[in-house]
Amino acid sequence: MERIEPSNFDLLIIGTGLPESILAAASSAANKTVLQLDPNPLYGSHYASLPLQDFISFMESQQLQSEPSSNPQLPQTDDDSQNYACVSVITRPLYSSLEINSYSSEPLDNSRKFFLDLTGPRVLLCSDPMIDLILKTGINQYMEFKSVDASFMSNAEGKLGTVPDSRSAIFKDRSLSFTEKNQLMRFFKLVQGHFLSESESEGSDLISEEDLESPFVEFLTKLGLSQKLKSIILYAIVMANYDQDNMEVCKDIIKTKDGINYLTLYHSSVGRSIPF
Structure with missing residues (x-):
């Protein structure tokens, strides 16, 4: 992988989902240097849409995640000159109690012609403030929208x-x-x-x-x-x-x-x- 420049960034964002992408775009528009990373081997974090086989592989990888464990208490400092605070970070799996059943060892025909959303389609009302934020940050260029024909x-x-x-x-x-x-x-x-x-x-x-x-x-x-x-x-x-x-x-x-x-x-x- 090519070296990323600059070596120092104003903001480091973990995740490439919708909230993280909006935050990254807004910070970049404010002339801040941003490095955006994702621990998953795919773009979109838990908001991604995947082909059937990739969807099953992702679910199985989440199934293998260990249960969260509390980190040891971090040492406290009495140095008032420090302008930051240390916090204990706990990683928790988003998916739990997964049960994956396969009714065929062969992949479905034309399975590459459709995608499955990890969290299901999201519904946004056109007058919701989130729509204005999406348009302002330009995230809509990386998203696909479809009008609801009827309820x-x-x-x-x-x-x-x-x-x-x-x-x-x-x-x-x-x-x-x-x-x-x-x-x-x-x-x-x-x-x-x-x-x-x-x-x-x-x-x-x-x-x-x-x-x-x-x-x-x-x-x-x-x-x-x-x-x-x-x-x-x-x-x-x-x-x-x-x-x-x-x-x-x-x-x-x-x-x-x-x-x-x-x-x-x-x-x-x-x-x-x-x-x-």
């Missing part, structure tokens, strides 16, 4: 249907009753009015401060929305990760103010064009 959700019978997330989608949805369509429209209008009032610094009494601090699912129930409409809002639009109805075991209860922010971000992202 679907499953009903109680296991049938897929499009998510009624806009005025036109609501009125085209045949699974919603006339009453449900009106309720959903009034709810979106309430959220839009509250957001506009806040953005204009006029203060808003459309949603009280007490309701904003309450669980979002309770606020939706207070508005008289059916379980079907609440599921659409919570899991298809706000994209809650945990069962919001079961608050005793829910690990992340979404407050009304956060739910409204998610809704606003979602609606502002629909139809936005990004110059990738």
